[in-house]
Amino acid sequence: MKFPEDLLYSETHEWVREEGDRITLGITDYAQKELRDIVYVELPEIGAEFKKGDSIGVVESVKTVTDVFTPVSGRVIKRNEELKDHPEYINTDPYGKGWIIQMEIRQKEELKELLTAQAYQGLLPEEE
Amino acid sequence: MDDSMRRIEDTGLIQNEPLIFEKGKKGRRGCSLPEWEVDEVNPGALIPSHLLRKELEGFPQLSEVEVVRHFTRLSQWNYGVDSGLYPLGSCTMKYNPKVNEEVARLPGFSKLHPYTPEELCQGILKVMFELETFLAEITGMDRVTLQPAAGAQGELTGLMMIRACLRDRGEKRTKVLVPDTAHGTNCSSSTLASFQMVGIKSNERGILSAKQVEEQMNEEVAALMVTNPNTLGLFEEELGEISEIVHQRGGFVYCDGANLNALMGIVKLGDLGVDVVQLNLHKTFSTPHGGGGPGAGPVAVKRDLAPFLPIPIIEREGERYRLNWDSPKTIGKMKAFYGNVGVVLKAYAYILSMGGEGLKRVSELAVLNANYLMKKLKDYYYLPYDRPCMHECVFTDRYQERYHVTTLDIAKRLIDYGFHPPTIYFPLVVKGALMIEPAETESKEELDRFIETMILIAKEAEENPDLLLQAPQRVKVRRLDEVLAARKPRLKWNPDDRVENIKPEC
């Protein structure tokens, strides 16, 4: 499993890429492995406002449904429309083609509460 | 699978059968209609042309014999209770007596229109009234409605009655406590009835503790929704005490009666303080599941909730039965008419065949079968709650994990040995659950055969796990691509685009 060093992570298994006052958000390699084959992604509307901890959408595999939470507050400015036809991108490339949304954020200090790659990996159960 | 197997698959008695739309010839018809007797009207002369149908393309065009062969072949790809052991936990797949099918089909019932005047329906009203009385006696409740079409609709009915009663009292209670062992329908029924579901944890013994309920039961809670025996197959030993707590604090106790098969003649849910319970006639009372319904989900209630029952209410006045529509506090109606009467007749016939003594024997043997099976298998499969069970027991795949074999693989391997698998991955409180409910109608030999097979599969998992991973092989189709089905839903026939030509994307 990969956990790029330049990303921030949440305890609920999302990753965040910081780009000035905007962020890109997706789910981690660990999350996609646990969920297995993703079959559907429910995306929020462009312009939707979310507070830290809100569910911004839903990721579905054949027999599970999981909320995707945002670890920071902000407004949706872009969403990955390709996931509609290719939900499997989340499995094949979780940090690249499998990104979910981009948000404009206002409270940058919220990012400080997120985990580094190393800290996040420390939370994961050991691989068998 | 080797090639010889594949050829058998194509040529043997597991017939290949296309979709009904892919058969037949233009101009064939498979039915005989009544004589015309009157002149055919020209619809265009009566009805504006833009309201008339232009085409009826795509409907099948087959002779009667083709239709018969088509559905006969389809039926042969199915496994039913009449095929063999069907140990689906929480589903009570018992034998469905044939005589019950016969009585439900009697023309005086099957051809009876629901708006037939009451004086001509005295027989069926008597059946319904008496079944209500029987179910009230079996559960220890006061009144019953037969209207709900299935267990989930029964749950909704019961919760709506609780909501109506609370609103009638001017109380604002918005929450329902649902244990972590509950059926999924409990959660969705709560939402549908405008309640907010709040989870409550079962204890280390797999049941609800009075202490936990005491902690969570407050003036916001409308009801506790409990299943007894619960989905781990365990009797809720503290339910009596729990009910007292719930009642003292102004709430109701809802019991999901899906697992009543363990309790008939042994204990009455009403005596345990239950205020509402729905019964699944297609489980406990032997009516068939029909490959996904129709079932029936009558609801039994205590006196306090009786004014809120759906209408009409069947009443007896002397020797006459009538439908009472005048009930000012009723929640209304759940179905267009009075319930799944065809199913109600079968359950009535079942109770008349068994009597009180027979029903008690049913519960005893159901519990005996489950405990016997649990005892015989617990050395081979991990038993998370090693305690006497009721009508079902729950194992997991923990012992098999080390061979990288899962519950799903065990289930699929059972198919190769000619058994229907148990319920899998439910209840959610245990990981990799295998929930086995043998039901009382299975003989000791059949159970022993199943036990032997399960032990053999445990050995195979250890020695040759591939046998499980590749299972099932001796079936019409092997494991199906559920990911493809969910990513690219194909929910109806498409003549121009065969599914076999789609390439899976990864």
Added chain:
Amino acid sequence: MKDFYRYLPHTPEEVQEMLQEIGLERMEDLFRMIPQKYRLTTPLNLPPPLSEINLIRSLESLQPPPYTSFLGGGAYHHFIPSIVFHLTSRSEFYTAYTPYQPEISQGTLQAIFEFQTLMCQLTGMEVSNASMYDGASSLAEAVLMAYRITKKRKILLSEAVNPEYRKVIQTYIDPEQHELILIPYLKEEGRTDLRSLFHLLDHEVSAVVLQSPNFFGVIEDLSGISERVHREGALMIVGFSEALAYGVLQPPGAFGADIVAGEGQSLGIPLSYGGPYLGIFTTREKFIRNMPGRLVGETIDLEGRRGFVLTLATREQHIRRERATSNICTNEGLCALMATIFLSCLGGEGLRELSLMNLSKAEYAKRLASESRNCRIPFSSPTFNEFVLELEGDVEGVLEKLRMERILGGLPLARFYPELKNHLLVTVTEMNRIEEIEKWAELLGKVIGQRG
């Protein structure tokens, strides 16, 4: 030995052996975890068990004698070909559970897939589920689905929708969350007052619910409605109770309906005093993930062969739990199979002929009745196989006279519509023979004549 032991194979010796294996002495030890004070000490108070033949005898004796019937209003007397009963009596179909294990349930799954296809064709829609409980609860679920999609609280419901269905919708919705507004019907025509509909329609409406043919048997003109409904961001829901009508009538899908929900009892399912029936539910592809109920999809197996599975299950209660689209689990699978077999033997041409026969016979009855000087057809709109008749004089008295001749002459409407005193809903299907229709009309004229 008691007869019920034919369903319980255990011999007393086996019971002892099994108890011993578990380490118990007596049967009651199995229940030792149940507190003693709750254990029953007396047998259940139920009638003593009956033998098979006495069971049949006792139920046979409860049947009423057959009557000639002109009853309908949501449940219809139609011909059911023998093969429908014979094929659905194959116990591989009827003793199976919901097809959770697709490898050994392909029969049920393929049949449901065929059913879904047929329902799309019948209603002119894009997707169908595997069935709902009945027409009424199906229509109620459609209303809830429209709310899930639009999140708006008002529901416009035509007064000409089957009153039993309206009652079920009213029960299903929570008055604290929704507002139900009735659209009146035109007193001269018997169809929904579209001017009122458009007047009531605003951006707070989630759904407009109509039925065609409506409860009066009247064919609603559904054209030009959906455009205006959609403009306000609402959904158009069309209900029906007589599925056979779509053999002659343009299906709701052709008028831009978003959800079509109704009753399939007419498609090979016996009357059975009101159930089990067949809830049909079809919609547009874009709404798939908001649909209630089970769905069967086509896919391939490990070897690339076509097969069928339950799919999109994440909408359902067993996965999404409190956030599911519906709580429905067991539906009406065997009734869906009956409808599939029924339509398979009829085919398109048979369906059209049967539908036309209903229309023609009802028209014949309507003409005879209207010729009687004491009867009047109050609504001018075209009808399918039922129509409203206004009688001069007391309806109940007339019906009683007809009953003495073994005829159930129609359904009095005052119970549902107080303003329609002395009005009767009359249903005529292919099962009503011409001599029955003539006798009914003759008696109607005579009885009213005597009284008048």
